[in-house]
Amino acid sequence: MQKNRIAALAAIAALFVAHTAAGEAAESQALTRTDVFDMELAVDPQISPDGRRIAYLRRSLDIMTDRPSDAIWMIDSDGSNHRPLRATTASYSSPRWSPDGERLAYVARAGRRGAELFVLWVDTGATALLSNLPEAPSALAFSPDGKQIAFQMFVAAKAPQLATPPSRPEGAEWAPPVRFIDELPYRVDGRGYLEAGHTQVFVIPAEGGRARQLTDGPYDHGGPLSWSPDGRSLVITANRIDEPMNDPLESELWLIDVDSGDMRALTDRDGLDYAPRFAPDGRSVYYLGYDDEGMSYHNVHLYELTLASGETRNRTPEFDRQIDSFALAGDRLYIAYDDLGKRKLAELGDDGRMRPLLDDIGSAGVGRPYTSGSFSAARDGSVAYTRGSATRPSELGVADRRGRARTLTGLNDDLFEDREAGTVERVTWRSSVGDYDVEGWLVKPPGFDPEKRYPLILEIHGGPFAAYGPHFSPEIQLFAARGYLVLYTNPRGSTSYGYDFANEIHQNYPGQDYDDLMSGVDAVIANGYVDEDQLFVTGGSGGGVLTAWIVGKTDRFAAAVVQKPVINWLSFALTTDGAPFFLRYWFDEPPWVDQDAYWRRSPLSLVGQVTTPTLLITGEQDFRTPMPESEQYYQALKLRGVDTGLVRVPERAHNLVSRPSHLIAKVDNILAWFERYRSDRKDQ
Numbered sequence: 001m002q003k004n005r006i007a008a009l010a011a012i013a014a015l016f017v018a019h020t021a022a023g024e025a026a027e028s029q030a031l032t033r034t035d036v037f038d039m040e041l042a043v044d045p046q047i048s049p050d051g052r053r054i055a056y057l058r059r060s061l062d063i064m065t066d067r068p069s070d071a072i073w074m075i076d077s078d079g080s081n082h083r084p085l086r087a088t089t090a091s092y093s094s095p096r097w098s099p100d101g102e103r104l105a106y107v108a109r110a111g112r113r114g115a116e117l118f119v120l121w122v123d124t125g126a127t128a129l130l131s132n133l134p135e136a137p138s139a140l141a142f143s144p145d146g147k148q149i150a151f152q153m154f155v156a157a158k159a160p161q162l163a164t165p166p167s168r169p170e171g172a173e174w175a176p177p178v179r180f181i182d183e184l185p186y187r188v189d190g191r192g193y194l195e196a197g198h199t200q201v202f203v204i205p206a207e208g209g210r211a212r213q214l215t216d217g218p219y220d221h222g223g224p225l226s227w228s229p230d231g232r233s234l235v236i237t238a239n240r241i242d243e244p245m246n247d248p249l250e251s252e253l254w255l256i257d258v259d260s261g262d263m264r265a266l267t268d269r270d271g272l273d274y275a276p277r278f279a280p281d282g283r284s285v286y287y288l289g290y291d292d293e294g295m296s297y298h299n300v301h302l303y304e305l306t307l308a309s310g311e312t313r314n315r316t317p318e319f320d321r322q323i324d325s326f327a328l329a330g331d332r333l334y335i336a337y338d339d340l341g342k343r344k345l346a347e348l349g350d351d352g353r354m355r356p357l358l359d360d361i362g363s364a365g366v367g368r369p370y371t372s373g374s375f376s377a378a379r380d381g382s383v384a385y386t387r388g389s390a391t392r393p394s395e396l397g398v399a400d401r402r403g404r405a406r407t408l409t410g411l412n413d414d415l416f417e418d419r420e421a422g423t424v425e426r427v428t429w430r431s432s433v434g435d436y437d438v439e440g441w442l443v444k445p446p447g448f449d450p451e452k453r454y455p456l457i458l459e460i461h462g463g464p465f466a467a468y469g470p471h472f473s474p475e476i477q478l479f480a481a482r483g484y485l486v487l488y489t490n491p492r493g494s495t496s497y498g499y500d501f502a503n504e505i506h507q508n509y510p511g512q513d514y515d516d517l518m519s520g521v522d523a524v525i526a527n528g529y530v531d532e533d534q535l536f537v538t539g540g541s542g543g544g545v546l547t548a549w550i551v552g553k554t555d556r557f558a559a560a561v562v563q564k565p566v567i568n569w570l571s572f573a574l575t576t577d578g579a580p581f582f583l584r585y586w587f588d589e590p591p592w593v594d595q596d597a598y599w600r601r602s603p604l605s606l607v608g609q610v611t612t613p614t615l616l617i618t619g620e621q622d623f624r625t626p627m628p629e630s631e632q633y634y635q636a637l638k639l640r641g642v643d644t645g646l647v648r649v650p651e652r653a654h655n656l657v658s659r660p661s662h663l664i665a666k667v668d669n670i671l672a673w674f675e676r677y678r679s680d681r682k683d684q
Helices: 002-018 033-038 474-481 499-505 513-525 542-553 569-573 579-585 595-599 603-609 627-640 660-676
Strands: 040-047 053-062 067-076 092-097 103-109 115-121 127-129 138-142 148-156 197-205 221-227 233-238 252-257 263-265 271-278 284-291 301-306 312-314 323-329 332-339 342-348 354-361 375-377 383-387 395-399 405-407 423-430 437-444 454-460 485-490 530-540 559-563 614-619 644-649
Touching: 033 053, 033 660, 040 092, 040 375, 040 395, 053 092, 053 395, 067 092, 067 103, 092 138, 103 138, 115 148, 138 221, 148 221, 197 221, 197 233, 233 271, 252 271, 271 323, 284 323, 301 323, 323 375, 332 354, 332 375, 354 383, 354 395, 423 513, 437 474, 437 513, 454 474, 454 513, 454 542, 474 485, 474 660, 485 513, 513 530, 513 542, 530 542, 542 559, 542 603, 559 660, 569 579, 569 595, 569 627, 603 627, 614 627, 614 660, 627 644, 644 660
Parallel strands: 221 271, 454 485, 454 530, 530 559, 559 614, 614 644
Antiparallel strands: 040 053, 040 383, 053 067, 092 103, 103 115, 115 127, 138 148, 148 197, 221 233, 233 252, 252 263, 271 284, 284 301, 301 312, 323 332, 332 342, 342 354, 375 383, 383 395, 395 405, 423 437, 437 485
């Protein structure tokens, strides 16, 4: 039916254009659900060391395979010579430049062998397959002389076995063997049940040869991997304590001698130390991390470790924002950080002062408007980055050392030639509880008329330690295209507003974040164009928790959709894949010691007060907020006679939108549920 409608609209538009004056454009249409397949995004931009070229992943959403597909494209920094790496349907990842900028290493499938390591010679276009690996490599890093490439890879181990089964007769068809589990975690959302083994670090000759393993033991050794300027050492991240799940927020920097494989720890504090990078002179190592204070949220700082003395200096001690990443660009130090729902870039001076460079690093997501995005820097201080806006998906941006930026690509120009996105406006309000101004964004449908009254959707982000921002969101835009106002916001607990604001919900979630959300709805209603009888609410993960909490606290919403929630903290605590973390940081005591602490924060405790029609949506392979959370809420609402439904998404983990058709199904089911309870549609 949708295709027929699109075809009919296209035919009408063509007829209209034929009878208008030459050069007059047809009227734009709102986005449709199948437009998702026409979107493209620029991801993982990598600028060459000399700043002349940029390689990036051009992500498309294949309508035939129903999956994202990444191709490496290259473009000169002046915007010319835009071309694909190779004409193939294989999916690529991890483009990384050699120090001289003449080669590009990357990962791609090699027929039936799976993901392998390749190198492209840029000037000639010649490509070489370097590896023959049992698992996919990642965290690629050329040595300073360009002769070796370091990478990380999972190395399987023998699975633990409690009992030895008898041998099967030849040709016998027995049931699959049992799985014996004796470690945590034993399953991880998005990956499933874990195989025995750990991630190790390897080096391989850059012209091909045997990969040599540098690390071993029952520990995970991770990247990014950084070479010392003399090429003799690598600095990596690892948690090499005997029981890492007893201290989930723990990792140290380790220095590896590349020839011998000898390792020594560079840091030893209680907390995370990660993302190391050697200084150009090799005398120090920069890295990210924080002291573990036992809080639900910690600000990440940038540190510098002097190797000769072992002394560590916090380069951002008074900076009350979380640092996402950093880069060394010649004699410059750049940091990317999240502030007020946006990812920004600044140059950090030796005196701790920051000079702002960019404030439009765009989200590269295909779901909701979470703050994200990435950048890389060249020796001359120029930067390549994902550049986005509230009404367009991310494109490839470039900026010089002064922050003068421009967009190099127009990946979505063809889509938006005849599509109109809803306008996105920043709004703020004072919460009814506490001394806080809260920020949000209001999306108005195409053709918005302030004299009319519109239904309003309150959309709540997950995390809860995360942030929304003025970033393009297909989900939000599809809601607006159907005639809804959409309010999305950052209540207390959201990141990018400082340590205190985030930890307002420390061991108190859900709590006063509820009041922030209700105050936001009231602030938008005060504008005069909201139909107060048509208020709707939805959210996923942490937003699902708050949605279920809201309908237990108020009946002001006509309908609700609770996505992948925690409904009962008692049951969640010991079924989620993150049990060691949640029990240690989100609660004072385990549930067998203080059951009441878990129950009083559970939406299930309020189910007796719910009258709002409530739909639940959860992935059947969700190990973060497992399906039984949704099932017990669904059955409780049914037993109470509340209008309810349960949507089970096959194959999906906690991320409900990793396949385009699942994104469409999610939006379709949310809107279909809301349409049931729209008072202005009941007679239609």
